[in-house]
Amino acid sequence: MEEQLRKEARRLLTEGEVAVVIGYGWNSRKTRVTPVFITNPDDADKLVFNALCVNNLSIYLTRKYKDIKALGKPAIVAKGCDIKNIVICVSEGQVARDNVYIIGMSCTGVVYKQELWQGELTDNIMPTKCHNCEVRNPHVTDIVIGDKVDFTPPEEPTGMVFDKIREFDRKTPKERWDFWIDHFNRCIKCYACRQACSLCYCERCITDKNQPQWIETSAHERGNLAWNLIRAQHLTGRCTECGECERACPANIPLNLVNSKQALIVKESFGYKSGFDMEEHPPMIVYKPEDKDDFIK
Amino acid sequence: MILSKEKLGALVEQVKISGALFAAPAVDGGQVVMKSVNVADEISFDYVITANSAKEYLFPQTETIAVVEIEKNKVKLSAVEPDAPETVLFGVRPCDAAAFASLRSVFTWDFIDESYTKREDKSIVLSVACTKGDEGCFCTSVGLKPDTTDGSDLQLKETTDGGSFVVEALTDKGKEFVKKFSDVFDDGSADTKAIFTPDEIPGGVDIEKIKERLADPAHYADPVWPELARKCFGCGACTFSCPTCHCFDITDEGDVFSTERKKNWDACQIDNFTLHASGHNPRDTQTKRWRNRFMCKFHIYPKKFTTKGCVGCGRCVRVCPVRLDITEVMAEFSK
Ligand code: SF4
Ligand code: SF4
Ligand code: SF4
Ligand code: SF4
Ligand code: SF4
Numbered sequence: 001m002e003e004q005l006r007k008e009a010r011r012l013l014t015e016g017e018v019a020v021v022i023g024y025g026w027n028s029r030k031t032r033v034t035p036v037f038i039t040n041p042d043d044a045d046k047l048v049f050n051a052l053c054v055n056n057l058s059i060y061l062t063r064k065y066k067d068i069k070a071l072g073k074p075a076i077v078a079k080g081c082d083i084k085n086i087v088i089c090v091s092e093g094q095v096a097r098d099n100v101y102i103i104g105m106s107c108t109g110v111v112y113k114q115e116l117w118q119g120e121l122t123d124n125i126m127p128t129k130c131h132n133c134e135v136r137n138p139h140v141t142d143i144v145i146g147d148k149v150d151f152t153p154p155e156e157p158t159g160m161v162f163d164k165i166r167e168f169d170r171k172t173p174k175e176r177w178d179f180w181i182d183h184f185n186r187c188i189k190c191y192a193c194r195q196a197c198s199l200c201y202c203e204r205c206i207t208d209k210n211q212p213q214w215i216e217t218s219a220h221e222r223g224n225l226a227w228n229l230i231r232a233q234h235l236t237g238r239c240t241e242c243g244e245c246e247r248a249c250p251a252n253i254p255l256n257l258v259n260s261k262q263a264l265i266v267k268e269s270f271g272y273k274s275g276f277d278m279e280e281h282p283p284m285i286v287y288k289p290e291d292k293d294d295f296i297k
Numbered sequence: 298m299i300l301s302k303e304k305l306g307a308l309v310e311q312v313k314i315s316g317a318l319f320a321a322p323a324v325d326g327g328q329v330v331m332k333s334v335n336v337a338d339e340i341s342f343d344y345v346i347t348a349n350s351a352k353e354y355l356f357p358q359t360e361t362i363a364v365v366e367i368e369k370n371k372v373k374l375s376a377v378e379p380d381a382p383e384t385v386l387f388g389v390r391p392c393d394a395a396a397f398a399s400l401r402s403v404f405t406w407d408f409i410d411e412s413y414t415k416r417e418d419k420s421i422v423l424s425v426a427c428t429k430g431d432e433g434c435f436c437t438s439v440g441l442k443p444d445t446t447d448g449s450d451l452q453l454k455e456t457t458d459g460g461s462f463v464v465e466a467l468t469d470k471g472k473e474f475v476k477k478f479s480d481v482f483d484d485g486s487a488d489t490k491a492i493f494t495p496d497e498i499p500g501g502v503d504i505e506k507i508k509e510r511l512a513d514p515a516h517y518a519d520p521v522w523p524e525l526a527r528k529c530f531g532c533g534a535c536t537f538s539c540p541t542c543h544c545f546d547i548t549d550e551g552d553v554f555s556t557e558r559k560k561n562w563d564a565c566q567i568d569n570f571t572l573h574a575s576g577h578n579p580r581d582t583q584t585k586r587w588r589n590r591f592m593c594k595f596h597i598y599p600k601k602f603t604t605k606g607c608v609g610c611g612r613c614v615r616v617c618p619v620r621l622d623i624t625e626v627m628a629e630f631s632k
Binding site for chain 1: 348432499531619
């Protein structure tokens, strides 16, 4: 698989079809993978693909990365779940489909965090998204690398996040409130969750607007709640549940719980699943006369 | 002197009765962090290093430094005294203890920042020497050791049987602490566990060479910078978890009648950190922002102070979602 990937990268760079291949490579100790930007066909051998390749590299396609843009047209090594984010970026006019070459990777799952890797990918170190994955065979691509993967996601979503959501649904509003206040209290307002998300592409986030300061930047209860609510709401119906925000959070705040609960609600209310259709806009950013409104009470 | 783990309960209790805060490594949100504990049972011993550094006890994430009240024809501006409780910082790793000296250098440099110094004066650091570590640890590459005593008032070393600590009082503050809580400390000595040795950084590191290379402005144009650093996505997690990072932002919160002036952590990795009012941003790419972080640790800091810009705790390596490993950059600039 890696050979096939390297060959394609070499071809793309040699023929000048793209200027940079954004992919994964080893760190110097060969213990972790890290994003690499290959511009020279001779460096194509640095590309790797394995269960440690958890990063969603689509972040580098967004307009914040002027220096990466300046390199020229990119090719991106992307798993199906990463491609979902590219789909949203295309549907929201952030990335032109013709301006990115998608190297879709057949995928059998990744680790939740690289630190958990012990040499083998077991179910308990895979994130919830992999247990329910519909895109192990990537869905929007210019080329697919790797053999077809045989996997049918379960009808009822499984995994830790959904178990927690079901447990949560049985709780009282007070219990839920206390749970979140407790977790959000640990927030240190680093905004790693925002920076990790390719759908948080605003060059000026609402938290950066300080005349007036809409969202208090202090890491106190009010400020933390305000930030976490805003982050969630700006991603409602757009978030693809890629999990990068939770992975990046140094305070271990279970952001995937928020993301997946929202995705369930959006699916139920609008019949929309984000990240599959480049032509369709996420429901919260468009109005359609036939939108359901029976949840407005 | 010996502190048996069994007597830690009594120590925590007595410290709390004396009115002080007792912060120690404990599990919160699924990871071991420095946090205020009420009983010794909460304390974790099984950790390499706490996920957060202990700096937040001396330099909180957010604090109010002034209050403005506006009445009809009057504006009342008042300073707020820093809230500086007596604090016992237990189980701090030696690198983190050494980092307090670094913070002090900054906060007493051209201005005495009392909100830091008052808290530091009222806290006591009980470090525990490392008997284990991980791939992220590199204190030995920056001239420290897993049993460095810089910044510690007392240093504890775990005994071979794992049931106690051998205690060394290093400062007057440390000696007073032992006197004050004398019934929990026993006379005697014991064999202690072997101290951990971090791996050498692949390629080798030469701090003097790094300084020399960074002193020559020619490095700004070195194509190695974008190669190493453009993957950074500016999340700030490295800076916020770093024990020596000290930047803050001042912001006003409230309404037109009553406002609190806040001092909040800020980070050079965040895109608008250097954004000017004119719209110009001298560090307009992530590469430049990351380069600044490296320069701060290994050029700007050592030029001004004798304390360490980086203590090698490895948090920035562990926490980085793109695995931008500062040690790889150190190795590159040691060439
Ligand atoms: S969600 Fe699917 S495509 Fe993404 S890493 Fe898991 S298995 Fe692979
Ligand atoms: S909000 Fe989190 S899970 Fe959703 S797309 Fe962004 S990074 Fe991924
Ligand atoms: S990454 Fe976590 S700690 Fe940082 S701002 Fe987001 S929720 Fe808060
Ligand atoms: S720069 Fe990294 S290794 Fe050095 S003190 Fe800060 S967090 Fe620790
Ligand atoms: S933790 Fe990593 S990605 Fe985040 S700002 Fe630091 S170097 Fe950049």
